Amino acid sequence: MSQSGPVLRVRGLSARIGQQQVVEDVTLEVPAQGVTALLGRNGVGKTSTIKAVLGLVERNGVVELDGERIDTLPTHRIVQRGVGYVPEDREVFGSLSVEENLRLAERSANPRRDLVADLFPDIIARGQQAAGTLSGGQQQMVALARALLNDNRLLLVDEPTKGLSPKLVGEVTEALERAAQVVPILLVEQNLVVARRLADRAVVMADGRVVHTGDAAELLDDEQRVVSLLGVGSTGSSHGSSHDSGSHPDPSTHDQEVRS
Amino acid sequence: MSTVVLLLATGLGLGALYFLVASGLSLIYGLMGVLNFAHGSFLTLGAFAGWETARRLGGDSWGSLLLSLLVGAGVGALAAVLTELLLIRRLYERHIEQVLVTVGLALATVALFDGIWGTDAIFVTGPGWFDETTTILGARVPNDRFLLIGVALLVLGGIVAFLRFTRFGLVIRAGVENRSMVTALGIDVRRAFTVVFAIGGAAAGLGGVLASHYFGYVSPQLGGSLLIFAFIVTVIGGLGSLLGAAIASVVVAVLQQMANFYLSGTGDLVVVLLLATVLLVRPSGLMGARA
Amino acid sequence: MSTTTDTHPDTGTPQPAAPAGPTGGARRGAGLPLRLLAVLGLVVLLAVLPLINVSVPGVLPGATYTPGTLQLMALALVFASLALTYHVIFGVAGLLSFGHALYLAIGAYGLGIVLERTDLGLVPAMLLTLLGGAVVALVLGAVGLRVGGISFAMVTLAFAQAGSVLIRRNSDVTGGEEGLRLDTTNVPDAFVGVTDTRNLYWVALVLLVVVFALVTWFERSRAGHVAAATRENELRVRVLGLRPFAVKLLAFVTGSVLAVVVGMVYLLLQSGATPRVASADFTLTILVIVVLGGLGSRWGAVVGGIVYTLLDQRLTTLAASDAVESLPAVLSVPLGEPLFILGTLFILVVLFVPGGLVGLGARLAGARTRAGRPATPAAGEDGP
Ligand SMILES: Nc1ncnc2c1ncn2[C@@H]1O[C@H](COP(=O)(O)OP(=O)(O)O)[C@@H](O)[C@H]1O
Ligand SMILES: [Mg+2]
Numbered sequence: 001m002s003q004s005g006p007v008l009r010v011r012g013l014s015a016r017i018g019q020q021q022v023v024e025d026v027t028l029e030v031p032a033q034g035v036t037a038l039l040g041r042n043g044v045g046k047t048s049t050i051k052a053v054l055g056l057v058e059r060n061g062v063v064e065l066d067g068e069r070i071d072t073l074p075t076h077r078i079v080q081r082g083v084g085y086v087p088e089d090r091e092v093f094g095s096l097s098v099e100e101n102l103r104l105a106e107r108s109a110n111p112r113r114d115l116v117a118d119l120f121p122d123i124i125a126r127g128q129q130a131a132g133t134l135s136g137g138q139q140q141m142v143a144l145a146r147a148l149l150n151d152n153r154l155l156l157v158d159e160p161t162k163g164l165s166p167k168l169v170g171e172v173t174e175a176l177e178r179a180a181q182v183v184p185i186l187l188v189e190q191n192l193v194v195a196r197r198l199a200d201r202a203v204v205m206a207d208g209r210v211v212h213t214g215d216a217a218e219l220l221d222d223e224q225r226v227v228s229l230l231g232v233g234s235t236g237s238s239h240g241s242s243h244d245s246g247s248h249p250d251p252s253t254h255d256q257e258v259r260s
Numbered sequence: 261m262s263t264v265v266l267l268l269a270t271g272l273g274l275g276a277l278y279f280l281v282a283s284g285l286s287l288i289y290g291l292m293g294v295l296n297f298a299h300g301s302f303l304t305l306g307a308f309a310g311w312e313t314a315r316r317l318g319g320d321s322w323g324s325l326l327l328s329l330l331v332g333a334g335v336g337a338l339a340a341v342l343t344e345l346l347l348i349r350r351l352y353e354r355h356i357e358q359v360l361v362t363v364g365l366a367l368a369t370v371a372l373f374d375g376i377w378g379t380d381a382i383f384v385t386g387p388g389w390f391d392e393t394t395t396i397l398g399a400r401v402p403n404d405r406f407l408l409i410g411v412a413l414l415v416l417g418g419i420v421a422f423l424r425f426t427r428f429g430l431v432i433r434a435g436v437e438n439r440s441m442v443t444a445l446g447i448d449v450r451r452a453f454t455v456v457f458a459i460g461g462a463a464a465g466l467g468g469v470l471a472s473h474y475f476g477y478v479s480p481q482l483g484g485s486l487l488i489f490a491f492i493v494t495v496i497g498g499l500g501s502l503l504g505a506a507i508a509s510v511v512v513a514v515l516q517q518m519a520n521f522y523l524s525g526t527g528d529l530v531v532v533l534l535l536a537t538v539l540l541v542r543p544s545g546l547m548g549a550r551a
Numbered sequence: 552m553s554t555t556t557d558t559h560p561d562t563g564t565p566q567p568a569a570p571a572g573p574t575g576g577a578r579r580g581a582g583l584p585l586r587l588l589a590v591l592g593l594v595v596l597l598a599v600l601p602l603i604n605v606s607v608p609g610v611l612p613g614a615t616y617t618p619g620t621l622q623l624m625a626l627a628l629v630f631a632s633l634a635l636t637y638h639v640i641f642g643v644a645g646l647l648s649f650g651h652a653l654y655l656a657i658g659a660y661g662l663g664i665v666l667e668r669t670d671l672g673l674v675p676a677m678l679l680t681l682l683g684g685a686v687v688a689l690v691l692g693a694v695g696l697r698v699g700g701i702s703f704a705m706v707t708l709a710f711a712q713a714g715s716v717l718i719r720r721n722s723d724v725t726g727g728e729e730g731l732r733l734d735t736t737n738v739p740d741a742f743v744g745v746t747d748t749r750n751l752y753w754v755a756l757v758l759l760v761v762v763f764a765l766v767t768w769f770e771r772s773r774a775g776h777v778a779a780a781t782r783e784n785e786l787r788v789r790v791l792g793l794r795p796f797a798v799k800l801l802a803f804v805t806g807s808v809l810a811v812v813v814g815m816v817y818l819l820l821q822s823g824a825t826p827r828v829a830s831a832d833f834t835l836t837i838l839v840i841v842v843l844g845g846l847g848s849r850w851g852a853v854v855g856g857i858v859y860t861l862l863d864q865r866l867t868t869l870a871a872s873d874a875v876e877s878l879p880a881v882l883s884v885p886l887g888e889p890l891f892i893l894g895t896l897f898i899l900v901v902l903f904v905p906g907g908l909v910g911l912g913a914r915l916a917g918a919r920t921r922a923g924r925p926a927t928p929a930a931g932e933d934g935p
Binding site: 054056074075076079080085087093094096103104107146150 | 430431433434437438441442443444445446447448449
């Protein structure tokens with residue numbers, strides 16, 4: 001793996017869902033090491049950007065993985081090149097067992113079962129249970145495990161702590177911290193404490209575009225800019241707060257997802 | 261009593277046919293969102309292929325029956341795979357166009373069968389055992405019913421085992437639930453599409469050969485008439501649910517037989533009434549997870 | 552071809568955007584009076600055809616004033632009207648119905664039975680049939696629309712199948728497989744098939760004009776706009792506080808009731824009806840017509856209906872011809888089956904010609920214009 005260039009380079013990326021333009025003109029880079037946080041208010045297009053990188057939504061623009069164009073490849077080929085994906089709202093296969101969820105995700109002959117068993121002993125113990133009957137936190141671990149099983153060049157992780165209790169937020173953060181030692185991560189995270197702890201760099205989006213790129217700590221420690229760019233803090237009551245504070249009482253109620 | 265037993269046996273035999281068509285329809289719809297109107301043509305083609313095979317072997321022996329079943333299933337699978345690769349795949353994710361293409365294929369193939377084999381029914385004979393009956397609780401049940409029920413159970417068991425114990429089965433089950441996430445795990449889900457079409461086509465082809473023995477003839481219309489009931493079965497059972505299709509097949513066919521006998525031939529209408537009732541009470545069907 | 556909402560409920564996978572919107576009406580408002588004049592001219596031309604001697608070899612079997620040709624042309628107009636009624640349901644509201652033939656059959660059989668069994672005159676009999684058809688459409692539509700997308704297709708198919716079974720079974724009322732013959736006692740002589748095909752041709756023409764006008768009116772009404780919006784994005788319509796169910800039902804009933812009217816004219820034109828009009832194949836034929844002409848476009852439906860009828864007649868003649876029979880079997884068998892050719896043609900259109908004949912025509916015309924002269928953006932043409 002080349003240490004010099006960024007692992008992911010995105011230039012002029014736009015994406016549509018149906019007739020609606022949800023990503024306008026995104027340019028960003030993910031360095032070959034550490035965690036890059038993708039921040040922004042709800043609905044600015046973070047999830048859509050990640051999906052566009054993966055080809056899960058119709059997209060235009062240049063996307064390079066280790067210098068090679070991947071923007072015309074179908075999703076499964078992009079993933080096969082070493083991109084791990086932990087989607088927003090987990091998207092585990094509820095009718096499949098935990099073990100089957102993991103088996104489905106294994107791409108190589110010798111997956112990293114040891115690492116996963118080490119990080120998430122809880123879900124390995126529940127191998128035969130249907131994933132749909134797990135709690136939200138456990139489902140999130142299955143989703144993370146699916147990505148960590150493989151030898152990836154890049155992880156795309158979308159709001160992994162959404163709706164989790166403080167204890168689980170801690171566990172997930174720890175797992176990501178360990179993963180970040182071996183693989184670069186592009187992380188969407190609304191919990192700024194988590195983002196502050198994990199991220200080296202930050203990219204901020206607004207209205208389908210990138211509006212700020214820089215050092216994560218520098219940005220997140222500057223309360224004024226946090227308020228103006230991310231809208232949290234004094235004005236942030238309308239969104240993000242429920243998981244910022246980590247005070248949500250029942251993580252399992254967060255499994256619903258609106259689909260068209 | 262003996263009448264009820266006979267009706268049940270006949271209903272189960274017919275239900276077996278419905279299931280052989282509906283299982284493929286349901287799997288294909290569940291995984292790909294495609295309503296396959298050409299499924300009846302796979303069945304008809306399988307029936308004609310089986311008949312041609314048996315005719316060439318020149319016997320009403322068990323051997324020729326077995327071979328005709330194999331040929332029917334193989335031809336059905338082949339036709340289905342070609343349909344998927346040449347027509348469906350080009351219209352990936354465009355469900356309405358996919359339906360339209362299968363409609364065109366159904367029209368064209370039935371006409372083609374007309375041209376090749378003629379519009380009249382061709383009578384089919386099987387092993388002598390088929391013409392005999394077995395007495396159960398006083399009812400003289402035609403023997404071909406047993407074969408039908410047996411094969412349908414084998415197919416059901418086979419598909420369930422395939423889904424449960426193979427990698428493709430795993431991919432298909434996951435894909436029925438959330439197709440895009442399967443691709444996001446690095447899996448080319450389109451290969452599973454081809455497999456599902458092959459399974460559905462094989463079941464339909466098998467059903468075609470069996471139907472020709474159940475009804476005693478083959479005709480170009482054979483598949484189309486069964487297809488309509490298979491549609492009803494899949495809606496009642498819940499789109500995409502294999503088990504739902506199995507249960508609904510039996511319920512619909514037995515009800516149909518009973519109504520035909522006790523309510524002076526109103527079986528078809530009663531089935532449509534059942535469909536309307538299910539829609540009013542439970543629009544997602546018996547085993548359907550979603551509305 | 553219009554975009555239709557993804558009916559697979561399971562995935563967030565987006566559909567590749569199909570070329571959106573109706574192909575016809577793209578230049579709507581372009582010199583409206585001029586356009587109206589052109590349409591008027593076309594109608595007048597069609598109206599005088601029976602009075603003049605025009606021959607179109609290869610397309611029409613004989614000169615336009617001969618009864619055989621008039622019968623065929625009238626049938627083409629009836630099919631065009633029928634396609635328009637289906638356009639309301641599928642093209643506008645995006646409801647894939649596989650049971651549209653049922654309503655044509657209700658019109659044809661209903662009127663035939665009322666005329667035979669009662670002493671009602673033609674007009675009261677028609678009104679009675681219309682009422683019956685409306686009730687059936689309302690009830691079946693309300694039940695069927697409890698499910699969406701593909702399930703709706705299957706359910707409408709099942710209902711139509713029940714209708715078909717009823718017609719075939721109750722042969723004492725419907726004539727069964729033999730079909731029903733029109734009882735002409737209460738039908739004015741002018742409309743009795745053999746005596747004057749010309750009048751029936753004009754009736755068919757009036758039918759087409761009226762149906763076209765009504766469908767246009769529906770499409771431009773508020774309900775029509777909401778129905779189209781529902782097709783594109785049901786969620787959004789719901790968010791706006793509108794009830795997609797009511798609008799869909801309205802579109803379904805409108806299209807179905809108009810089809811009942813078409814069925815009544817069909818009965819007069821054919822002097823009877825056969826169970827084929829209630830069959831699933833017949834519904835599929837209507838679907839083929841609409842897609843062939845250009846889905847989502849009124850003119851597409853009209854063109855499709857006319858082209859289909861003429862093509863079907865030509866292909867049937869071709870199939871029976873010596874030229875085809877003398878070919879080797881690999882060619883003569885498929886060519887001997889008109890439905891094979893039409894089915895294949897249909898597949899090709901779906902695969903390669905989105906927008907159908909009308910879309911193709913528009914594209915060819917567009918290409919020629921662009922090649923011929925610099926495109927002049929006509930100012931003020933974008934009417935409301
Ligand atoms: N399935 C969809 N259909 C239509 N619009 C969508 C869909 N999903 C997301 N959007 C819109 O796209 C925009 C970006 O959404 P998203 O990428 O999920 O934002 P974020 O992840 O930053 O919260 C939002 O305005 C949202 O309303
Ligand atoms: Mg998001």
